[in-house]
Amino acid sequence: MTDIAHRTDPSGQAVTRIPVGGAGEDPYEVLVGRGLSGELGRLVGERARRVAVIHPEALAGRGEEVRAELAGLGYEAVAVQVPNAEQAKTAEVAAGCWQTLGRAGFTRSDVIVGVGGGASTDLAGFVAATWLRGVRWVAVPTTVLGMVDAAVGGKTGINTAEGKNLVGSFHPPAGVLCDLDALATLPTDDYVSGLAEIVKAGFIADPVILDLIEADPEAAKGPGGPHTAELVERSIRVKAEVVSADLREAGRREILNYGHTLGHAIEKNEHYTWRHGEAVSVGMHFAAELGRLAGRLDDATADRHSAVLRSVGLPLGYRRDAWPRLLDTMKVDKKSRGDLLRFIVLDGLAEPAVLEGPDPRMLLAAYGEVAE
Ligand SMILES: NC(=O)c1ccc[n+]([C@@H]2O[C@H](COP(=O)([O-])OP(=O)(O)OC[C@H]3O[C@@H](n4cnc5c(N)ncnc54)[C@H](O)[C@@H]3O)[C@@H](O)[C@H]2O)c1
Ligand SMILES: O=C(O)C(=O)C[C@@H](O)[C@H](O)[C@H](O)COP(=O)(O)O
Ligand SMILES: [Zn+2]
Numbered sequence: 286m287t288d289i290a291h292r293t294d295p296s297g298q299a300v301t302r303i304p305v306g307g308a309g310e311d312p313y314e315v316l317v318g319r320g321l322s323g324e325l326g327r328l329v330g331e332r333a334r335r336v337a338v339i340h341p342e343a344l345a346g347r348g349e350e351v352r353a354e355l356a357g358l359g360y361e362a363v364a365v366q367v368p369n370a371e372q373a374k375t376a377e378v379a380a381g382c383w384q385t386l387g388r389a390g391f392t393r394s395d396v397i398v399g400v401g402g403g404a405s406t407d408l409a410g411f412v413a414a415t416w417l418r419g420v421r422w423v424a425v426p427t428t429v430l431g432m433v434d435a436a437v438g439g440k441t442g443i444n445t446a447e448g449k450n451l452v453g454s455f456h457p458p459a460g461v462l463c464d465l466d467a468l469a470t471l472p473t474d475d476y477v478s479g480l481a482e483i484v485k486a487g488f489i490a491d492p493v494i495l496d497l498i499e500a501d502p503e504a505a506k507g508p509g510g511p512h513t514a515e516l517v518e519r520s521i522r523v524k525a526e527v528v529s530a531d532l533r534e535a536g537r538r539e540i541l542n543y544g545h546t547l548g549h550a551i552e553k554n555e556h557y558t559w560r561h562g563e564a565v566s567v568g569m570h571f572a573a574e575l576g577r578l579a580g581r582l583d584d585a586t587a588d589r590h591s592a593v594l595r596s597v598g599l600p601l602g603y604r605r606d607a608w609p610r611l612l613d614t615m616k617v618d619k620k621s622r623g624d625l626l627r628f629i630v631l632d633g634l635a636e637p638a639v640l641e642g643p644d645p646r647m648l649l650a651a652y653g654e655v656a657e
């Protein structure tokens with residue numbers, strides 16, 4: 286387990302620091318708190334002269350605040366506005382960011398700050414990974430999903446016409462700032478979408494997460510719930526532990542892909558108009574049924590998936606007629622090896638494992654349980 290330290294930030298506010306590291310990697314911290322003033326400048330560091338703040342349209346005001354904070358610290362700070370959500374994760378948008386960096390004279394000691402949801406931080410991290418073959422970057426996630434998953438662990442990337450996150454790089458941030466106050470403006474559907482990754486962390490590693498949601502699912506659906514900070518911190522801790530052990534996904538990290546094999550195929554089929562967490566929710570329901578049909582997962586744990594996901598309003602089903610297309614898309618999932626499809630399933634609660642090359646009839650039968 287990674288250590289968690291509860292301290293105060295320079296303004297006296299309580300802040301939780303969750304370390305992330307691994308052999309041969311620069312360690313960094315995920316900070317969770319409120320406000321977190323004063324931390325950004327420290328993470329950008331003294332070597333930088335220029336900073337680019339990449340943010341989505343929806344956070345134009347927040348992006349400008351961050352830019353102004355950095356300008357006040359003496360950096361040449363530029364705000365780079367990108368489209369909201371998945372529309373930012375394209376080669377064209379990345380090229381626009383590269384153009385801005387080039388025109389502003391960004392060098393290897395300069396820094397990128399990604400402010401926004403997972404789509405914005407995936408893009409910002411990718412731009413940082415590719416500019417001059419890699420510059421320092423800091424993640425400032427503003428969605429639940431970004432805080433508990435996307436901003437942590439160094440997976441950066443963009444989509445292509447062929448599928449989700451097919452181009453990218455492992456490029457960990459220098460630090461992650463999770464200001465829980467940012468969640469106040471997040472629309473409920475986006476908040477709930479992030480709960481899918483929290484539920485994922487519960488099933489693959491930390492069942493207390495499931496207990497907390499089941500105790501009061503309605504309260505879990507917004508930032509004012511009694512367990513908000515604990516759910517966020519527990520999920521980050523799961524992610525931090527896994528990526529610290531296996532940054533480049535040689536093995537263990539694959540468990541974080543629970544529900545994603547089908548989920549990503551649904552996202553592509555919907556031209557990225559579905560929220561990521563919604564697609565992953567259907568994907569986890571499918572993975573649970575697959576685990577059950579493979580004789581690996583007990584009925585109670587399999588049924589718990591649909592119950593907890595439904596209780597917070599996440600979707601469980603998808604179009605019956607889409608199966609051939611989804612199957613085709615899943616063949617280029619990053620876990621596939623040659624012609625072998627590979628899925629993360631559970632052998633029990635918090636016992637993730639790989640299911641390789643399942644019988645196509647079993648896959649179809651599992652899909653039959655989610656098809657509508
Ligand atoms: N790199 C990883 O390890 C990893 C992990 C999980 C998910 N992801 C990626 O994350 C993305 C999904 O992220 P997401 O769920 O955060 O969605 P998102 O980034 O698409 O954000 C959802 C919407 O909320 C807006 N928004 C963001 N913060 C806001 C705030 N505080 N107030 C109001 N609006 C706000 C955004 O502009 C967007 O329109 C997907 O692309 C997914 O593939 C990456
Ligand atoms: O960090 C990981 O590893 C994950 O798989 C976390 C997922 O929640 C996330 O959606 C990730 O971007 C999926 O990665 P991919 O390699 O399947 O594109
Ligand atoms: Zn995900």
